[in-house]
Amino acid sequence: MAMTDKAPPAPAPGLSTIGVVGAGVMGVGVAQNLAQTGHRVLLLDLNQGVLDTARAQIRQNVRFHGMFSGTRGGPSPSEVLDRITFTTDYGPFAEADFVVENATEKVPVKESIYPLLDRVCPPHACFAANTSCISITRIGSWTGRPDRVLGMHFMNPVPLKPVVETIRGYHTSQQTVDTGLRFLRQMGKEGIVVTDLPGFVSNRVLMITINEAVWEVQDGVASAEDVDRIFVTCFGHKMGPLATGDLIGLDTILHSLQILQESYGDPKFRPAPLLVKMVDAGLHGRKTGRGFFDYSVPAAAPAAA
Numbered sequence: 001m002a003m004t005d006k007a008p009p010a011p012a013p014g015l016s017t018i019g020v021v022g023a024g025v026m027g028v029g030v031a032q033n034l035a036q037t038g039h040r041v042l043l044l045d046l047n048q049g050v051l052d053t054a055r056a057q058i059r060q061n062v063r064f065h066g067m068f069s070g071t072r073g074g075p076s077p078s079e080v081l082d083r084i085t086f087t088t089d090y091g092p093f094a095e096a097d098f099v100v101e102n103a104t105e106k107v108p109v110k111e112s113i114y115p116l117l118d119r120v121c122p123p124h125a126c127f128a129a130n131t132s133c134i135s136i137t138r139i140g141s142w143t144g145r146p147d148r149v150l151g152m153h154f155m156n157p158v159p160l161k162p163v164v165e166t167i168r169g170y171h172t173s174q175q176t177v178d179t180g181l182r183f184l185r186q187m188g189k190e191g192i193v194v195t196d197l198p199g200f201v202s203n204r205v206l207m208i209t210i211n212e213a214v215w216e217v218q219d220g221v222a223s224a225e226d227v228d229r230i231f232v233t234c235f236g237h238k239m240g241p242l243a244t245g246d247l248i249g250l251d252t253i254l255h256s257l258q259i260l261q262e263s264y265g266d267p268k269f270r271p272a273p274l275l276v277k278m279v280d281a282g283l284h285g286r287k288t289g290r291g292f293f294d295y296s297v298p299a300a301a302p303a304a305a
Helices: 025-036 048-069 077-082 091-095 107-120 136-140 174-186 202-218 224-235 241-248 250-264 273-280
Strands: 017-021 040-044 084-087 098-101 126-129 149-153 163-168 190-195
Touching (some): 017 025, 048 084, 149 174, 202 224, 202 250, 202 273, 224 241
Parallel strands (some): 163 190
Antiparallel strands (some): 149 163
């Protein structure tokens, strides 16, 4: 059941304190959604400045949540923030019943996190990797509890997306899958369980689509505006592939394509040179103010249909 349809069930015993690693765009969305659904949240980032920004962003997001979701009467920004502990230390994770890891999509970064979680978190805690491409089986091998590791590919903006791609690794137990699906229901979401192969369902298709759209612009087939307009008007997509890439972050798109190319050894995942050039230039999309579209002027940004 989507969080926007009706109130999700209250957190069950054993799934009430949730650790969230990473206070970037996805970590902020996950922490906000959890706090809005009554969970106690431990939001960790090693950068205090990032945590301060996250606090301000959550306050603003909650203020506007009712407007965009069509719901009223939810918890106030103060109530939501009171449920979140902002920390640069893994110590509080000793009380976590469940952990959602949202670190950047780089293997060395993620690999460094799981041994720390393994040492600090209680034995019953399950770990959910919020990843779009990295193998859950591989992530599980970085822990002493691979049976309690699964993937959860949340979509942005997290509080407004009713479905989460949920990935079962080779060693993931059925009990962990069931716990993960119960956890998502408490967030007001449905989990769709898929098998662990890099990219899973969504990103094996989406990354190729975005990359091919970049090739179209690079080859002069059409402008970025016209590529996206075809997808919105002809196929009924809410947003074209290039605007979607800007929303996700073109640096994240590039990392994902590189992981897919390495994992499958298939040239179909080779990133377009234009994408590499834009990332090198710092044109990462919405988060930097410019990607395929200019977001410094609100009217210039493509609107969802």
